[in-house]
Amino acid sequence: MKIERYSAWELDHSAPITPQVTRILRERVIKNDLKPGDRISESEVASTYDVSRQPVREAFIKLADQGLLEIRPQRGTIVTRIGYFAVLDARFLREAIEADICKILADARSPDLIAELRAQLARQNALDRQDADGFIQLDDLFHRTLAEAAGKAGAWRQIEGLKSQMDRVRYLSLGEFRVDTLIAQHCAVVDRIEAGDIAGANSAIRFHLREVLKDLPQIIEANARFFDLPDGDMPPPVNAPIQGGTIA
Structure with a gap:
């Protein structure tokens, strides 16, 4: 081409x-x-x-x-083509890493970090809801900020390498992006970190990072030729249960 x-x-x-x-x-x-x-x-x-x-x-x-x-x-x-299992594996590993990052941050409870995250949430809320590409960039900044604040910048670089297939799915779903839902989930993560709720922060970030799984069947159906499915079918994803804490 x-x-x-x-x-x-x-x-x-x-x-x-x-x-x-x-x-x-x-x-x-x-x-x-x-x-x-x-x-x-x-x-x-x-x-x-x-x-x-x-x-x-x-x-x-x-x-x-x-x-x-x-x-x-x-x-x-x-x-x-986008590997179905590669998407699930990347999301699973990202969840495991970021859950520990949020537990570290909830235990530390840095006012400076909370101020920065609140400012980022304000930028996310101010964004045109049709600018899904812009939101993806702000979303990446939010998650990178969490990792760097926990002293895990190296872990974030590993995540960036892992999540390429996830990001391809995200860009395929731009027209269906539920920005308000994702911002609300970001708010829940920040609230739990600010409250020092270690279990709640763990729960909130895991819940957020599973959001992509809700839309995955529809995205695959709409873009079937772009995906590499096992034996041409799509088995259900397997997740560990979310443990502890409540999401306000």
Whole structure:
């Protein structure tokens, strides 16, 4: 397929090229600008961004390791379909990590953190409800802030690498995004952290991170050709029960 140039995805040629090409292509796959099944080539990408093929080849390898590209020797490179189990596994691991992060924060009860999170919630509420892409960026900022405040910035970087498939699902569901519901869930997390309610913070973040599972069957039905389902069917996700605390 022909790769168009987007101003938001242009390179800074004074900075290292491989990380930029990797980031740009990753974003384009996640945002479904490059769709599952699309074919891309080193030469096209190199020409589009006016770079040599070596950094593009390295970017392809990194993205293949993340499950976003499939490199087929002698047959080209394609954007992978979204793996159903990859989505569930990423969400499961993210829940486990962020639940512990919220327990740490509820135990510490930092007024500065609460002030920052309340300011972020105000920005989320002020956002145009049709700007789902903008909300996803604010949502990522919210969760990254939690991780960094708990001293787990490294864990967040691991989460970012894991959640690529989840993010592809989120961008497929932009038209169905329940922003008000997600903001209310963010508020519940902040309330429980501010109250020092360790069990409640754990419960609130787990409840929030399971929201994607509610819409997953409908998203798959509407975009079946983009998904890799086990034996062509969709088994129900399996979750551990949410333990302890109440969500106000």
